[in-house]
Amino acid sequence: MEIQFRGKRALVTGAGKGIGRGIAKKLVECGAETIALSRTQADLDSLKAEVAGIIPVLCDVEDFETTRKVVQDLGPIHLLVNNAGITRLDNFLDFSMKDFDDVLNVNTKAVFNISQVVAKGMVEKGEGGSIVNVSSVASSRALDQHIAYCASKAALDSMTKVMALELGKHKIRVNSVNPTVTWTDMAAFAWSDPAKSGPMLAKIPMGKFVEVEDVVNTVVFLLSDKSAITTGQHIVLDGGLSTS
DSSP states (O other), X not given: OOOOOTTOEEEEESTTSHHHHHHHHHXXXXXXXEEEEESOXXXXXXXXXXXXXXXXXXXXXXXXXXXXXXXXXXXXXXXXXXXXXXXXXXXXXXXXXXXXXXXXXXXXXXXXXXXXHHHHHXXXXXXXXXXXXXXXXXXXXXXXXXXXXXXXXXXXXXXXXXXXXXXXXXXXXXXXXXXXOBOSHHHHHHHOSHHHXXXXXXXXXXXSOBOHHHHHHHHHHHHSGGGTTOXXXXXXXXXXXXXX
């Protein structure tokens, strides 16, 4: 199944590393004019060196006011992937308000901020569009030491449904992808200890964590006209974890 985005402009947040980087590269491959947003200049530099056609934009999504102006200045966007995300780990009883705020600022509030700007532009242009939010199975499963992360992704899933409900009349589709542990640098930080990752793997019927490519392929499908009637959905990528 060939997917092409010629004539489309795409914005990917958190595009410097991991899943976001993979998505940005794939969108360029599929013909989209792709804007890669990251808060780390070195990551943008290496991505630009790897994919000459990419448009790098340096921005910290936790700076809401600056981000809003940056996104407004980008011009029309047809495809948006809200991928930027962070985590902080600690026991519930010891978790700090600062860490809790940081996680929700990036994982949830930044998505609201950026999507509002992009969706307004889509409505004004009148051509519709597609938004994909990168969520997690943590939105519906409790994970030890992940109080803020789980809360942020649960909120993101609810936001995805409300966005889909309200934006559908404007031909704007909004979906999420909800992978289990996807082997990126952030996942390695949280799951590199076999004592922790072993029990989780044991619950996955397919016996493996998610690869970046698995998420990339699903995101691209959701962005495309191949999923033209799909909106307000959470596409779970968990190797069968949810069956256990």
